[in-house]
Amino acid sequence: MNQDETLKIVIVGHVDHGKSTLIGRLFYDTGSIPETRYQEIAATCRAQGREFEYAYLMDALEEERDQNITIDTASTFFKTEKRPYVIIDAPGHKQFLKNMITGASSADAAILLVDGVEGVREQTKRHAYVLSLLGIRQVIVTINKLDMVGYDQKVFRQVENDIRAFLHSVDIIPSYVIPISARDGENMATRLGGTPWYTGPTVLEGLDTFENVRGDSDLPLRLPVQDVYKWDGKRIYAGRIETGSAQKGDEVIFLPSGKITRIKSIEKWQAPDLAQAKAGECIGITTEDELFVERGEVIAHRSKAPAKTREFRASIFWLADQPFKNGRTYTLKLATSEVQATVLAIEERLDSSSLEVTERYAEELMATEVGNVLLSLKGEIAADLFSDNIRLGRFVIEDETFIGGGGIIRSFADRAGNATRRINLSEQFSEGEEGNLIDLTRERGSIEFDVTIKFLESLAQGNRILFRLRDPGQIEPVALLAYEHNLNFSFSRIKDQVNLILYKEKVPRVIDHPEDGGL
Amino acid sequence: MYDHLDELEAQSIYIFREAYRKFENLAMLYSIGKDSTTMIHLARKAFFGKIPFPLVHIDTTYKYPEMIEYRDRMAREWQADLIVGSNQEAIAAKMSPEAGRMVCCGKLKTEGLTRIIEERDFHGLFLGIRRDEEGSRAKERVFSPRDKNFEWAYKDQPPELWDQFNTTFALGTHVRVHPILHWTELNIWEYIQREKFEICPLYFAKDGKRFRSLGCMPCTKPIDSNAVTVEEIIAELKVINTPERAGRAQDQENAYAMQKLRAKGYM
Numbered sequence: 023m024n025q026d027e028t029l030k031i032v033i034v035g036h037v038d039h040g041k042s043t044l045i046g047r048l049f050y051d052t053g054s055i056p057e058t059r060y061q062e063i064a065a066t067c068r069a070q071g072r073e074f075e076y077a078y079l080m081d082a083l084e085e086e087r088d089q090n091i092t093i094d095t096a097s098t099f100f101k102t103e104k105r106p107y108v109i110i111d112a113p114g115h116k117q118f119l120k121n122m123i124t125g126a127s128s129a130d131a132a133i134l135l136v137d138g139v140e141g142v143r144e145q146t147k148r149h150a151y152v153l154s155l156l157g158i159r160q161v162i163v164t165i166n167k168l169d170m171v172g173y174d175q176k177v178f179r180q181v182e183n184d185i186r187a188f189l190h191s192v193d194i195i196p197s198y199v200i201p202i203s204a205r206d207g208e209n210m211a212t213r214l215g216g217t218p219w220y221t222g223p224t225v226l227e228g229l230d231t232f233e234n235v236r237g238d239s240d241l242p243l244r245l246p247v248q249d250v251y252k253w254d255g256k257r258i259y260a261g262r263i264e265t266g267s268a269q270k271g272d273e274v275i276f277l278p279s280g281k282i283t284r285i286k287s288i289e290k291w292q293a294p295d296l297a298q299a300k301a302g303e304c305i306g307i308t309t310e311d312e313l314f315v316e317r318g319e320v321i322a323h324r325s326k327a328p329a330k331t332r333e334f335r336a337s338i339f340w341l342a343d344q345p346f347k348n349g350r351t352y353t354l355k356l357a358t359s360e361v362q363a364t365v366l367a368i369e370e371r372l373d374s375s376s377l378e379v380t381e382r383y384a385e386e387l388m389a390t391e392v393g394n395v396l397l398s399l400k401g402e403i404a405a406d407l408f409s410d411n412i413r414l415g416r417f418v419i420e421d422e423t424f425i426g427g428g429g430i431i432r433s434f435a436d437r438a439g440n441a442t443r444r445i446n447l448s449e450q451f452s453e454g455e456e457g458n459l460i461d462l463t464r465e466r467g468s469i470e471f472d473v474t475i476k477f478l479e480s481l482a483q484g485n486r487i488l489f490r491l492r493d494p495g496q497i498e499p500v501a502l503l504a505y506e507h508n509l510n511f512s513f514s515r516i517k518d519q520v521n522l523i524l525y526k527e528k529v530p531r532v533i534d535h536p537e538d539g540g541l
Numbered sequence: 542m543y544d545h546l547d548e549l550e551a552q553s554i555y556i557f558r559e560a561y562r563k564f565e566n567l568a569m570l571y572s573i574g575k576d577s578t579t580m581i582h583l584a585r586k587a588f589f590g591k592i593p594f595p596l597v598h599i600d601t602t603y604k605y606p607e608m609i610e611y612r613d614r615m616a617r618e619w620q621a622d623l624i625v626g627s628n629q630e631a632i633a634a635k636m637s638p639e640a641g642r643m644v645c646c647g648k649l650k651t652e653g654l655t656r657i658i659e660e661r662d663f664h665g666l667f668l669g670i671r672r673d674e675e676g677s678r679a680k681e682r683v684f685s686p687r688d689k690n691f692e693w694a695y696k697d698q699p700p701e702l703w704d705q706f707n708t709t710f711a712l713g714t715h716v717r718v719h720p721i722l723h724w725t726e727l728n729i730w731e732y733i734q735r736e737k738f739e740i741c742p743l744y745f746a747k748d749g750k751r752f753r754s755l756g757c758m759p760c761t762k763p764i765d766s767n768a769v770t771v772e773e774i775i776a777e778l779k780v781i782n783t784p785e786r787a788g789r790a791q792d793q794e795n796a797y798a799m800q801k802l803r804a805k806g807y808m
Contacts, residue, residue, distance in 0.1 A: 027545045028725075106725075124682070127702035156702075236548065248555070249562045253589065262555050291586045302543050304554040306589065317562065341700055355705050416703055423709040424699035 035135030051211035054100035131160035237301030241265035242326035246357035277404035318359035342426035564665035576669035603757035626657035
């Protein structure tokens with residue numbers, strides 16, 4: 023590990039659970055406060071006739087001193103022997119959730135602060151859930167203010183159990199749960215002896231075990247096109263490799279357009295003739311074929327391409343003052359793509375502090391609420407499930423001009439795992455032992471059919487065709503075909519699959535055993 | 542091996558490219574300092590050696606001659622389109638810190654900038670501020686709108702997450718874009734060391750003094766130092782325990798000086 027690698031941490035928790043004090047203590051214990059700043063704060067406290075407040079270290083703005091709460095995202099810095107840290111501060115006050123998310127969205131790790139006397143509260147849970155939605159997996163829970171209960175182990179264990187149970191429900195396994203007193207400094211940088219029953223690391227020791235979160239080079243290549251520059255006789259696709267790596271000469275596909283070409287060169291200023299580039303690098307590429315693709319397309323390897331989708335289910339968190347409304351159309355931004363998205367349904371509205379479903383098929387989500395929604399896009403985009411690739415599985419929603427909320431893709435509703443496949447029915451047609459058969463059980467993605475006149479004539483002559491379908495979802499494209507060409511069909515369930523018979527006749531004949539070749 | 546400087550660099554390049562794509566009429570505020578100069582280097586990385594927008598320097602006429610010499614020489618080397626702006630009226634009226642530092646900064650810097658932005662109708666302006674410089678800058682967003690009166694509504698800023706920025710703003714606003722907001726003073730020096738680009742000579746010690754932060758002559762004081770190389774400056778910064786802008790008098794006026802200046806459109 024490089025000594026200079028900065029780890030970005032966010033500190034979250036319920037209002038008044040002692041966040042500013044904890045941050046001030048981290049500063050003090052690591053000797054990170056400039057002497058002049060320390061004197062200035064000491065003077066301010068004296069002038070106000072109060073004890074030295076660590077909390078003041080964080081509060082650079084006038085309003086905060088007056089209201090005694092942190093109002094916006096701010097960054098401050100401290101160092102351990104191992105490395106520097108930046109604290110992306112997030113407020114504990116309910117109305118400022120958007121600032122917390124702004125801060126926490128770029129964090130490598132989080133400290134979730136719980137007051138040992140008050141226990142787990144509404145915002146503790148809400149913030150923990152947001153950490154989960156943001157994909158932050160390195161989490162320390164600190165149980166604070168234990169000096170007020172004489173460092174009673176029972177109190178600690180009770181709160182520890184509560185918070186572990188909740189975190190489990192949002193897929194977070196805390197790395198450490200640490201009993202502390204931020205005011206006294208217990209288990210912050212050193213063990214002061216108040217908790218002989220605790221054998222785990224101090225807060226600083228715990229932080230030092232975490233790693234920087236970066237784009238993962240081992241995942242499949244995802245290079246969203248950020249811009250196209252036509253300079254010096256070259257057409258350069260500029261972008262940052264979100265995950266994976268790209269080599270000169272690689273065959274790549276641009277999605278959603280589906281255009282295929284090879285990487286002719288990888289471009290970086292002052293770095294001629296690059297052979298490859300990895301996750302996290304901002305590069306440009308030129309291609310062997312002259313393509314006309316725009317910002318928003320994603321460059322990937324063909325065998326490991328993202329999905330093309332125009333309908334998916336997502337968990338979203340809403341931050342804007344105006345509610346998020348069912349039926350409305352918003353601008354959705356995912357990586358570099360932008361598309362109009364209509365809310366088909368707010369399938370579940372959740373209480374983000376209890377995670378209980380408070381309403382099914384809700385009409386709106388209010389600020390700070392979370393929900394599971396179904397979105398329909400005006401055009402296709404390339405995307406991944408959040409569980410497969412965090413960077414291509416998350417998006418923001420703009421409410422008019424400003425970012426109003428964010429979301430993560432849980433599942434594709436259009437079975438977009440694969441691109442739509444066009445099937446030429448005449449070619450697929452086989453006259454097997456069972457008669458005229460079209461077998462679609464191996465098709466996994468969405469399908470569309472190309473129909474020839476010969477195929478329709480064959481049906482008009484009274485021929486019947488048996489379709490073997492993988493699942494009931496495939497009935498729809500066949501039904502559409504029947505609708506468009508005035509055909510009939512009947513189907514039956516065979517275990518998990520479907521047998522469907524397509525024919526052109528006024529009155530269908532009842533078929534008892536289509537499997538037995540009853541055509 | 543991809544390290545923290547690579548990550549910072551990539552983040553800055555991403556911001557540059559995002560702003561260049563989203564705003565028609567862009568400019569970069571160039572202060573001649575190490576941060577601005579780092580920004581130029583990053584812009585050239587983002588745009589494959591080019592600087593596809595003008596640089597704006599607001600000249601208060603109180604700058605050190607070494608700064609102006611360096612500025613003009615570098616602009617030629619970069620083949621940059623350099624615009625030098627100033628508030629001629631205030632300069633003619635002999636504005637100086639004697640009128641009060643806050644008044645002087647407001648007239649010569651903020652108003653000088655306001656005029657150029659209006660004259661040239663810039664919609665977006667790159668600024669090299671950093672979160673670790675002082676409190677109010679710590680609260681900035683990467684894309685930060687200023688209204689018609691150049692004011693910053695720091696209490697009600699829209700969220701920014703996952704490198705998705707707010708890029709649609711009301712008519713009449715201009716947007717401040719901060720490509721190196723997430724860098725620290727030390728990062729800047731480490732990067733200068735790694736990339737080996739030239740910075741203004743005033744940063745290096747001469748007769749036991751050097752500038753840690755550059756500004757106008759009457760309001761900028763050098764620090765005691767014998768650091769004459771980038772390496773020695775880095776070594777010095779690792780043990781120093783005073784704020785970077787301690788030598789900048791306008792910051793010391795009162796506890797909220799910078800907050801007040803910045804809410805009115807100061808850099």
